[in-house]
Structures are given as C-alpha cells and as structure tokens.
Amino acid sequence: MEEKLMIPKWVNKHNELYTAATRHPFTLSIRDGSVVFSAFKLWLGQDYIFVRAFVPFVASLLLKAWKESDDDSDVEVILGGIAALNDEISWFKREASKWSVSLSSIVPQKANLEYCRFLESITSPEVEYTVAVTAFWAIEAVYQESYAHCLSDGAKTPEELKETCQRWGNDGFGQYCHTLQNIANRRLEKSPEDIVLKAEAMVIRVLEYEVEFWNMSRGET
Template sequence: MKCSDLLQQDCGVSKAALQHPFLQACSDGSIRPSQFNTWLEQDFNFVNAFAKFAEKVRAVAPHPHARVYIDGSAALAEELTWFKEKLKERNLIIGGPLHATCAAYIDLLAQLEQQSYPVQAVAFWLIEYVYYKAWNLASPVAEPYREFADRWGNADFSKYVDILEQQADKAMQDADQKEQESIKEAAMAILVVEQRFWQMAMEAA
C-alpha cells in the first residue's frame, strides 16, 4: 500500500476535500469576506495545533526522516507568524474560539498522536498534501486571495509534500495489518474533516 492508494479509497471523498466550492469561490472572487475570514481564523487555530503535532511526529520518527519534520516545524512556526499578520490586517481575532469543526479536527490530531509512526507519517503527509493540492487546483486565485493560493500551491511546497510522501510510503512498508487498517481509517477521517472545514467557512454568515 502506498499514499497514492489512499486517495482512491473513495474518490468522491477525495474530490470533495480537494475541489470544494469554497476554493472555487476563492478562485473566481465570489467568496464573501465573512466566509474567507472564518476560514482564516479557524485555520490559524488548526495550524497552531498541527505545529504541535509535527513535534510529536518528529520525536518518534526514525533518524533518516527526522530532518524533514524539523524543517517542517520551523516552516510552521514561520507560518503562524504570517497568519497573525494576515489576521491583524483584517482586524480578526488571533486564537479566538474554536468552531466545532475545527475542534473536531484538533481532536483527530490528538488521536493520531497515540498512533504508531507509520500512521502519523501518512497523516502528516495527507494534511500537507490537501493544503498543496487544493490550492494548486484552485489557482489562479483572484485578488486579494492570491497570496494564499501561492503560499501552498507553489512548486517548492509540492517538493516538500513529495518528500513527505516518500517517507510515508517507506514507513508503510514496515506497517503490520493492524497499522495498515489504522492508516486507511486515518486517511478517510482526514479527507472527511478537510471537506467539512471548507464547508464550515462556506456556511459562515
């Protein structure tokens, strides 16, 4: 089993996570500020939790893989600073209340922290993959949202995601049957909650 196989478990779920109407609305400029701002506030909350998850994965990763997570953690720290700047520009709350959908995603991260490294490696790759692929497919994105698509949909981020995929594929080679089932379940859970995250923003008043 490889990472690419996980995206074929339910193609409808994968498509819903990667090509959601929220992204299309960003692309054509029809997104309402309240919708985008909801996504931005909640995504900051999620990335803050994801940065902590990255540290957990790095701690259990085999030595040859650890360097990538160290670099990823540094990038996430910089990203949180960038998020704060974007939130301030829009006069939005930094670290405000969690929407139920965001809270559910953070709870999923907490559950993944209890899993073995192969499960965590695949989960980490898939979360970053969705960031890359969703914004890449939506590009070009209308102003003033283009910088967000450019941040995650660019070639350099694609290379980073590819490295994560290679490491996750390697980790899965050593996964036993129980771990493989856990990997499939985790992948499906991530894709479902990613779709719900976009939908959360789309439904904002």
C-alpha cells in the same frame, strides 16, 4: 497498471472523498473569484487556531521519527515542517491584521474543535509512526492540492488572496508534500497488514475532517 504504492492506491480508491476535500466549494469559490471575503476571514481565524494545535502534533511526530524511523532524513524533513509552521504562525498574525481579524477573540467552531481534539488524540505514543506520518501527509496534501488549484491555468483568484494560495500552493510546498508521501509509502511497504489498515482508516478520517473544516466557511457548520 497495478499500483504498488499505498498512498496513490488509496487516493484512487477513495477518490470521491479525496476530491471532496481538495476541490471543495469554498476553495473552488476562491479559484473562480466568487468567494465572499467574510468566508475567507472566517477561514483565516479558524485556521490560525488549527495551526496552533497542529504544532504539538508535528512535534509528537518528530519524536516518533527520532525513535522509530529507519532513515535519519525523516527527522530533518519533519523538523523543516516545524520550522515552516513557525513562519506560518507569524504569517497568520500579519494576514489577520491586514483583514482586521482579531485572533485573540476567535472562538473555535465545532468542526475545528473536533479536528483539534482528533489531532491531540493522535499525538499519543500508541499511534505508530507510520500511521502518524500518513496522517501528516494527508493533512498537508489537502491544502497543497486545494490551493495549488487556485493558482493553476484559468484560475480567477482575487489578487488579495493570491498570497494565501501561494503559501500552500507553491512548488516548494508541493515538493515537501511529495517527500512526506514518499516517507509514508516507504514505511507502509514494510508494515504489517494491521498498520496498513490503520493508516488507510487514518487517511479517510483526515479527509473527512478536512471537508468539515472547509464547510465552516460555507456557513454549514
């Protein structure tokens, strides 16, 4: 069957990279129960820094949606995303305290710094709304797919990590990612070729950064 929607088409076309990001050895180790807790703690501290940098990116996306979108509900969806991030930051603080991770002394690793710098670069007004919302979908979808897999049939995820997996792996978050994908697909359908090409390149870059981010927790970066 010929796929008309751009995102499913790209997921198919770049399946190897998509799978590298969503079935990474680190999240697979959570799923099979072999995860080393020190690796999880490293991820926790690094992701807290990432999420703090993610907020201004989503704020810039909100501004773009408000200015450029043809559908008022986009702003509401993104605002919901910002509200969820507010909650997420509180969750990171609680979770870090449970694991005795001191968030104030976390030093961002190279892969994290590079990803955060990239996020900052795409807050620029020169990045079109369609391209930015596609990036947003990709960033959220990697976590949704990765952590939902840790809760699926046959998973041996340690009890201590189930709440983390629930955070991104729950059905509500899955629905939210689907809504983001619908927004991106709708915009891409109406976009000229150059924007579509930029959005595809954006998906590839996000997936590459996500793989590098997970790699930190394997001690490879």
